[in-house]
Amino acid sequence: MLVRLFAAIAALLFLCLPSLALEPDQIFDRFFTQWGVAKGAATYVSVEKTGETGVVFKGVSLGKEDDSLRIESLTLEGIVPDGTDIVLVSKAQFGPITRDSLDPQGKKIAMRIDGARASGIRLLAPTSQEPMVSPAMPLLFEAGPISVTLDGAPAVNLAAFRTKSALDASGQTIVFSMDAPGIGLDLSGASPRMKGQAEALGFEAVRIDLSMKGNWNPATGHLVLEDYRIAEQGTGALSASLVLEGYTLASVAAFRQFGQRYANLGVANGEAKQAASRELTDLLSSIKLSAFNLKFEDRSFAARFMAVQSQAAGATPQEMAPVFAEMAGASVSPLLGESFATQVSQALGAFLANPGSIVLSASPKEPVAIPQIIETFLNSPNAIAALLALQISSTR
Numbered sequence: 001m002l003v004r005l006f007a008a009i010a011a012l013l014f015l016c017l018p019s020l021a022l023e024p025d026q027i028f029d030r031f032f033t034q035w036g037v038a039k040g041a042a043t044y045v046s047v048e049k050t051g052e053t054g055v056v057f058k059g060v061s062l063g064k065e066d067d068s069l070r071i072e073s074l075t076l077e078g079i080v081p082d083g084t085d086i087v088l089v090s091k092a093q094f095g096p097i098t099r100d101s102l103d104p105q106g107k108k109i110a111m112r113i114d115g116a117r118a119s120g121i122r123l124l125a126p127t128s129q130e131p132m133v134s135p136a137m138p139l140l141f142e143a144g145p146i147s148v149t150l151d152g153a154p155a156v157n158l159a160a161f162r163t164k165s166a167l168d169a170s171g172q173t174i175v176f177s178m179d180a181p182g183i184g185l186d187l188s189g190a191s192p193r194m195k196g197q198a199e200a201l202g203f204e205a206v207r208i209d210l211s212m213k214g215n216w217n218p219a220t221g222h223l224v225l226e227d228y229r230i231a232e233q234g235t236g237a238l239s240a241s242l243v244l245e246g247y248t249l250a251s252v253a254a255f256r257q258f259g260q261r262y263a264n265l266g267v268a269n270g271e272a273k274q275a276a277s278r279e280l281t282d283l284l285s286s287i288k289l290s291a292f293n294l295k296f297e298d299r300s301f302a303a304r305f306m307a308v309q310s311q312a313a314g315a316t317p318q319e320m321a322p323v324f325a326e327m328a329g330a331s332v333s334p335l336l337g338e339s340f341a342t343q344v345s346q347a348l349g350a351f352l353a354n355p356g357s358i359v360l361s362a363s364p365k366e367p368v369a370i371p372q373i374i375e376t377f378l379n380s381p382n383a384i385a386a387l388l389a390l391q392i393s394s395t396r
Helices: 002-015 024-033 192-200 249-261 270-284 301-313 317-336 338-353 370-379 381-388
Strands: 046-050 054-064 067-081 087-094 097-102 108-113 117-123 139-143 146-150 153-158 161-167 174-185 206-217 222-232 236-245 288-298 357-362 390-395
Touching (some): 024 046, 024 054, 024 067, 024 117, 288 370, 301 338, 338 390
Antiparallel strands (some): 046 054, 206 222, 236 288
């Protein structure tokens, strides 16, 4: 009896499975436009529905014909409603992603991404003020391996890349992270000058670890980038953190619409560019900087750099350290003022004499609007240090 009851329930659930929440074309447009792709810039060759809540797009292309990003296939599964005029894509699988382009010197750049997959993708209506992260499940994206070649020679390789965004326990703040360990840079195809500089510094191979973490409240606009870190194994690590106010969902939507309107700004006339500049300034005026830190942690780079420079100058690293510190201060002084230049000379001198960490920080008394920072830097650069309360220091 129980077996028959469970079988009947299962059959009823199967009959009641939801159909696609949107038409395939609507799903396709939302999937790409909400990530900043201009409407109509993404196309596909064919589409096929799979089951009740799935769809496969084949021959996807983004951008211009001679410089497009191509996705062999895009498979979306578990497409279900997730709120008013919102659709949740439970799983997405990307066929090989490729792109061929030319660098400024005319060399062919070929990129290939395999194993790309995502889950928890929320497709919003164009005017939606909802966050892109669903309360139902976190937004995940993974890919790898990833490779880039230059005129057929290996240039960049990456085994794995991963991002995650999820709502915290309050349901108000999005916690996000990104991790890309072991990015390999092959210098064999680099220019002779770059190759020579790398060899002089003792670089035979370069491996970089890239990571990021932070949190964002879309309603209040409070964004904290806790740590954006680039580390070269055995050489050093550069990390940055910042706090922004006013970066709300409304501003994100406005920036997205701005990007779509001015996607082809490079070929626009002068008046259009001026209008875009004014509009961008207006958009940025609501976003304010509360704090910023930039930190370099040395492992061996300072010693390598000083060895090369001192050898070229016919001096010892100990003799060259104060010279470099004074030169740095002198170059900064006309731009940012004598007081901050003195800080630069003292901090860099201490760092080169006894390498450890050197930190540049900004901690204004009140949050400062981004356009005000830009305007001050362009018109009164000597006032920037006071406006942002800039400090630079060295620690061991």
